Amino acid sequence: EAAVTQSPRNKVAVTGGKVTLSCNQTNNHNNMYWYRQDTGHGLRLIHYSYGAGSTEKGDIPDGYKASRPSQENFSLILELATPSQTSVYFCASGDTLGQDTQYFGPGTRLLVL
Amino acid sequence: QQKVQQSPESLSVPEGGMASFNCTSSDRNFQYFWWYRQHSGEGPKALMSIFSDGDKKEGRFTAHLNKASLHVSLHIRDSQPSDSALYFCAASFANTRKLIFGLGTTLQVQP
Numbered sequence: 537e538a539a540v541t542q543s544p545r546n547k548v549a550v551t552g553g554k555v556t557l558s559c560n561q562t563n564n565h566n567n568m569y570w571y572r573q574d575t576g577h578g579l580r581l582i583h584y585s586y587g588a589g590s591t592e593k594g595d596i597p598d599g600y601k602a603s604r605p606s607q608e609n610f611s612l613i614l615e616l617a618t619p620s621q622t623s624v625y626f627c628a629s630g631d632t633l634g635q636d637t638q639y640f641g642p643g644t645r646l647l648v649l
Numbered sequence: 650q651q652k653v654q655q656s657p658e659s660l661s662v663p664e665g666g667m668a669s670f671n672c673t674s675s676d677r678n679f680q681y682f683w684w685y686r687q688h689s690g691e692g693p694k695a696l697m698s699i700f701s702d703g704d705k706k707e708g709r710f711t712a713h714l715n716k717a718s719l720h721v722s723l724h725i726r727d728s729q730p731s732d733s734a735l736y737f738c739a740a741s742f743a744n745t746r747k748l749i750f751g752l753g754t755t756l757q758v759q760p
Contacts, residue, residue, distance in 0.1 A: 638748060641692050
């Protein structure tokens with residue numbers, strides 16, 4: 537099974553600070569995704585990537601940037617964190633256009649004070 | 650409006666019982682469907698995919714898809730306490746790698 541790891545697992549940040557969430561996958565999947573999960577909203581797609589050097593906006597990209605420096609790594613960046621970005625963030629990887637079973641990491645719990 | 654709607658919001662079944670989940674999509678262009686399960690404190694994990702009309706069975710799990718009625722369901726027979734989790738339906742279009750998730754159904758299996 538696909539292995540996706542995330543760091544840190546828990547993070548407390550201050551409003552206006554910069555936060556970087558990291559994701560690593562070891563299965564050579566082309567596609568990687570960042571989601572946030574909130575009660576009442578389910579899983580929502582923030583950014584995704586088709587491969588190294590590419591990033592695409594998902595459904596809720598405002599306030600977030602993404603970086604895919606290599607096949608294995610995909611980062612989510614909050615340049616100016618706000619309390620509304622307090623959430624649980626999941627990274628996922630997958631492959632194959634149209635039949636993309638996604639494999640999720642364990643999540644990062646972010647609290648912005 | 651949520652494009653993928655799930656029901657019920659929560660479900661409680663006795664150990665050994667049948668758990669049934671429903672999912673209705675509002676977009677006829679969805680082509681592929683998945684069921685994911687998320688245990689507390691963990692990331693979601695894919696349970697089953699179903700892309701064609703009809704039933705698909707994997708062990709204790711059976712998925713059913715009816716594209717004409719935009720309905721997909723999941724049934725778990727012989728439910729176990731370890732099946733207690735949040736269950737998501739997800740759908741995608743033919744030419745995209747993006748998944749649209751429902752809000753989930755919480756299952757509690759009572760020992």
